Amino acid sequence: MKTRRYAVALVVVLAAVAVVVAALIPRLPGAKVDLPAINDVTQTLLADADRLGAAGYSLPRPAGVGEYSVLAPDGAVLASTSPVGQNGPADTLSEALNRGDTVVDLVDPAFGKLLARVAFVNTADVARAAYVTRVRAVALGGLALTGAVCGLFLWRLHRRLVKPFHDMQGFAQRVAMGDLDAPLLMDKGGSFGAFTESFDLMRTELAAARDRERQAEVSKKELVASLSHDIKTPVASIRAMAELMAAQATDPAVRGRLETVQAKADQIDTLVSNLFNATLEDLTQLKVEPVPVAAGDIGQLIREADVRGLVGPFTLPECLVLADPLRVAQVIDNLVSNAYKYAGTPMVVAGDIEGGELVVRLADQGPGVAEDELPLLTQKFYRGAVAAGQPGAGLGLHLASHFMAAMGGSLTLANAAGPPSGVPLGGPLGGAEPPSGLVATLRFPLA
Numbered sequence: 281m282k283t284r285r286y287a288v289a290l291v292v293v294l295a296a297v298a299v300v301v302a303a304l305i306p307r308l309p310g311a312k313v314d315l316p317a318i319n320d321v322t323q324t325l326l327a328d329a330d331r332l333g334a335a336g337y338s339l340p341r342p343a344g345v346g347e348y349s350v351l352a353p354d355g356a357v358l359a360s361t362s363p364v365g366q367n368g369p370a371d372t373l374s375e376a377l378n379r380g381d382t383v384v385d386l387v388d389p390a391f392g393k394l395l396a397r398v399a400f401v402n403t404a405d406v407a408r409a410a411y412v413t414r415v416r417a418v419a420l421g422g423l424a425l426t427g428a429v430c431g432l433f434l435w436r437l438h439r440r441l442v443k444p445f446h447d448m449q450g451f452a453q454r455v456a457m458g459d460l461d462a463p464l465l466m467d468k469g470g471s472f473g474a475f476t477e478s479f480d481l482m483r484t485e486l487a488a489a490r491d492r493e494r495q496a497e498v499s500k501k502e503l504v505a506s507l508s509h510d511i512k513t514p515v516a517s518i519r520a521m522a523e524l525m526a527a528q529a530t531d532p533a534v535r536g537r538l539e540t541v542q543a544k545a546d547q548i549d550t551l552v553s554n555l556f557n558a559t560l561e562d563l564t565q566l567k568v569e570p571v572p573v574a575a576g577d578i579g580q581l582i583r584e585a586d587v588r589g590l591v592g593p594f595t596l597p598e599c600l601v602l603a604d605p606l607r608v609a610q611v612i613d614n615l616v617s618n619a620y621k622y623a624g625t626p627m628v629v630a631g632d633i634e635g636g637e638l639v640v641r642l643a644d645q646g647p648g649v650a651e652d653e654l655p656l657l658t659q660k661f662y663r664g665a666v667a668a669g670q671p672g673a674g675l676g677l678h679l680a681s682h683f684m685a686a687m688g689g690s691l692t693l694a695n696a697a698g699p700p701s702g703v704p705l706g707g708p709l710g711g712a713e714p715p716s717g718l719v720a721t722l723r724f725p726l727a
Contacts, residue, residue: 314344519545568686601724614676
């Protein structure tokens with residue numbers, strides 16, 4: 281792991297710094313005193329005792345002898361090699377003794393009289409002060425270098441260890457909140473490169489799984505819609521045939537059984553509508569794929585939906601329109617089924633080409649719908665007053681309107697008598713408009 285290499289590198293660098301610091305620190309100098317040289321100086325001074333303190337007299341200072349001062353017996357400074365004071369020769373005997381200076385008495389050999397005292401500066405103290413200054417400088421430099429190395433190591437440690445953990449923490453929070461789009465941007469060659477790459481791969485797989493789940497949900501809803509369409513059409517045919525046979529039956533028992541078949545057909549239709557209602561919360565997810573379709577095919581779909589034979593003869597103009605055959609079949613089935621349920625009268629179908637569209641109108645001759653309810657009929661789950669007591673979920677016209685809009689067309693509803701609602705009727709309905717009833721107008725864009 282790279283962190284181990286970083287730690288080894290830090291130890292090596294610190295050891296190198298310690299070696300350099302140790303090499304730069306000199307040994308503490310000892311207190312060396314050149315006694316022969318001092319003896320030569322004192323002999324010279326003793327010979328020149330009468331000239332000490334005289335103007336122009338220069339104190340001897342041979343090699344090996346440092347600074348010194350000559351003090352009179354009463355403590356006065358007679359002469360010095362440099363100005364006396366804190367950094368120079370002592371200016372009093374007590375100071376010289378306190379500093380550890382070498383003090384030599386000049387005694388007259390003939391009379392034994394003390395002529396003066398010579399205070400030689402302790403060179404060890406001067407060397408020691410320089411030594412301390414140098415050691416302090418080297419130590420401070422070593423500490424600064426060590427701090428810089430440690431700071432660099434900590435920065436690298438934060439970048440390679442701490443920051444990746446913080447980034448992964450934020451990444452985990454985003455994933456928990458459902459954000460699977462933002463990748464985990466990290467150095468793939470870092471200490472956690474493979475680890476973070478696995479995390480990002482997990483994000484990608486979660487996003488793919490969510491998309492698959494969404495697609496599966498859409499497919500399920502489409503399957504339910506298709507099955508409901510496929511089931512409702514034969515059920516309607518069965519009911520219509522049972523109703524016709526019941527009307528023709530003379531045996532009451534047979535008629536009762538046929539009425540039971542009708543009731544069961546209505547029950548199946550209601551269950552299918554309930555399944556549609558419970559599963560398709562968002563009908564806009566159903567796919568609509570318009571393709572060129574001949575107007576004659578639309579006419580054939582109308583005839584197939586008219587299982588009771590209530591639609592009179594009609595002819596649609598020859599043209600191609602953009603439509604989804606499956607969705608068109610659902611639209612027409614819903615319109616014809618509603619006409620059967622709420623009108624039960626013969627139906628008139630007519631078609632025209634208007635403004636680049638094929639307009640197909642389906643009109644019954646029933647009681648129609650209240651004018652204030654017409655705009656509401658295509659809303660999801662809405663059922664008008666005429667639907668009271670009739671099975672249904674209020675999805676048929678809503679689904680038909682949605683499919684027509686998705687194909688680039690439209691569905692409008694209007695009463696045949698009185699002021700129309702939505703798109704004007706315009707044009708004949710099989711040669712003559714009925715005095716009442718509901719007219720459904722389908723508009724398909726020409727291909």
